[in-house]
Amino acid sequence: MTEQHGTVRLQSSLARVRGMGSAKGGTHHWWMQRVTSIALLPLTIWFVFAVAGHTGSTHAEMVTWMARPLNAVLLLSFVLISFHHAAAGMQVIIEDYVRGEMRMFLILAVKAACWILALVSALAVLRIAI
Amino acid sequence: MPIIKDARETLMVGRRTDGTRVNRPLSPHLQVYDLMQMTSGMSVLSRNTGIAWTLGLVFLVWWLVAAAAGPEAFARVQWFFSSFLGILVLAGLTAVAWFHTFAGLRHLYWDFGHGYHLPEVMKTGWAAIIASGVMTVLTWLVALISW
Numbered sequence A: 001m002t003e004q005h006g007t008v009r010l011q012s013s014l015a016r017v018r019g020m021g022s023a024k025g026g027t028h029h030w031w032m033q034r035v036t037s038i039a040l041l042p043l044t045i046w047f048v049f050a051v052a053g054h055t056g057s058t059h060a061e062m063v064t065w066m067a068r069p070l071n072a073v074l075l076l077s078f079v080l081i082s083f084h085h086a087a088a089g090m091q092v093i094i095e096d097y098v099r100g101e102m103r104m105f106l107i108l109a110v111k112a113a114c115w116i117l118a119l120v121s122a123l124a125v126l127r128i129a130i
Numbered sequence B: 001m002p003i004i005k006d007a008r009e010t011l012m013v014g015r016r017t018d019g020t021r022v023n024r025p026l027s028p029h030l031q032v033y034d035l036m037q038m039t040s041g042m043s044v045l046s047r048n049t050g051i052a053w054t055l056g057l058v059f060l061v062w063w064l065v066a067a068a069a070g071p072e073a074f075a076r077v078q079w080f081f082s083s084f085l086g087i088l089v090l091a092g093l094t095a096v097a098w099f100h101t102f103a104g105l106r107h108l109y110w111d112f113g114h115g116y117h118l119p120e121v122m123k124t125g126w127a128a129i130i131a132s133g134v135m136t137v138l139t140w141l142v143a144l145i146s147w
Helices: A013-018 A028-052 A059-067 A069-097 A101-129 B007-012 B038-069 B071-081 B084-111 B118-146
Strands: A002-004 A007-009 B013-015 B021-023
Touching: A028 A069, A028 B084, A028 B118, A059 A069, A059 A101, A059 B038, A059 B071, A069 A101, A069 B038, A101 B038, B007 B013, B038 B071, B038 B084, B038 B118, B071 B084, B084 B118
Parallel strands: none
Antiparallel strands: A002 A007, B013 B021
């Protein structure tokens, strides 16, 4: 217990410096949302215009484009970070509006769906690229 | 009598003059706000476009899996995306993606500690709306040219 400005703090000095709070997560979730959003800025702009520029492409042309190493790596990054960002955002919305046991169930369900879909997409890109 | 489902509700219980129990409204109360104003409207839209874009990712997965599966599967996706419903979905997702991107950019600007004064909030809000409109049109111009 440390005393400061006349108020008694129930948090130890070490706990206060670590700043992890009672959930022991600190600002990690919030910070990762910002990090993924910054990563998604260039990736989304690239993806949207790349796809818009391929509306007339045949399957063979599309696959050739996807198989190029740079495109495949950017596509993988876009898909994986998108699902990370989506799961993090959906979690916050669920935490805001859903109460009780349903809250944890929904968060885990969304995370499971995002995990599976991210891996399915990654496998598809890798199959095309390799 | 309303049943208490959450411990926090005990803080919101009041009694009428005849003694019957009522749940007091949460504060701030939604009805007193104009939800179409720039601050709350953008906040609601930003969240909802996030949900829509999350659902839209399923189409992206379908598209990628079909491309990996082969020409027949890819033809089916392309058939859907060039149908009336498909174009409606894609147009919606384009707008949603751009809006969420620009609304997110506004949030990052706030995270750096800028833009909290109301005139700036209005300006960046309009900028996000106009920019997402312009970029949606631009995206579809590129899409139509390459069609």
